[in-house]
Amino acid sequence: MAVDIKNLNHNQLNELITKAQVRQTELRKEKVAKLREKIHAMVKAEGFSMEDVFGGTRKARRSTGTVAPKYRNPGNPEQTWSGRGKRPRWFNDALKAGKKEKDLAI
Numbered sequence: 001m002a003v004d005i006k007n008l009n010h011n012q013l014n015e016l017i018t019k020a021q022v023r024q025t026e027l028r029k030e031k032v033a034k035l036r037e038k039i040h041a042m043v044k045a046e047g048f049s050m051e052d053v054f055g056g057t058r059k060a061r062r063s064t065g066t067v068a069p070k071y072r073n074p075g076n077p078e079q080t081w082s083g084r085g086k087r088p089r090w091f092n093d094a095l096k097a098g099k100k101e102k103d104l105a106i
Contacts, residue, residue: 071104080106 005013043053069080073090081088094104 069106071101072106074099074104 003016005016008016040050043050067082067084070083071081071091073079073088074094075090079088079090081091091104095101
C-alpha cells in the first residue's frame with residue numbers, strides 16, 4: 001500500500017500519521033504478548049515457575065507513620081511541627097523574633 005504523501009493536504013496527512021501511530025502501538029503490544037508467551041513456555045519447559053525465575057512478590061515498603069510533634073507555636077497552640085521537613089512559617093518567625101528552638105519545644 002503505497003501512499004503518495006505529496007498529494008495529501010494537511011488534515012489528511014495528520015490523519016495518516018495518527019493512524020500509523022495507532023497501528024505501531026498495536027504491533028508493539030502484539031510483539032510483547034508473543035514474547036511473553038515464549039518466555040512463559042521456556043520457563044515452564046525447564047520445570048520452573050515465573051516466581052522461581054523472576055522472584056515472588058516484592059516486600060511491602062515500610063510505611064512511615066505519623067510522628068509526634070516536637071515544637072508548638074506559643075501564639076497558637078494548635079500549630080505544631082514534628083521537626084521534619086521544611087520549617088513552618090510560624091517557626092521561622094519565632095526564631096527571627098529572638099526565640100530559640102528549645103523555647104518552642106513541647
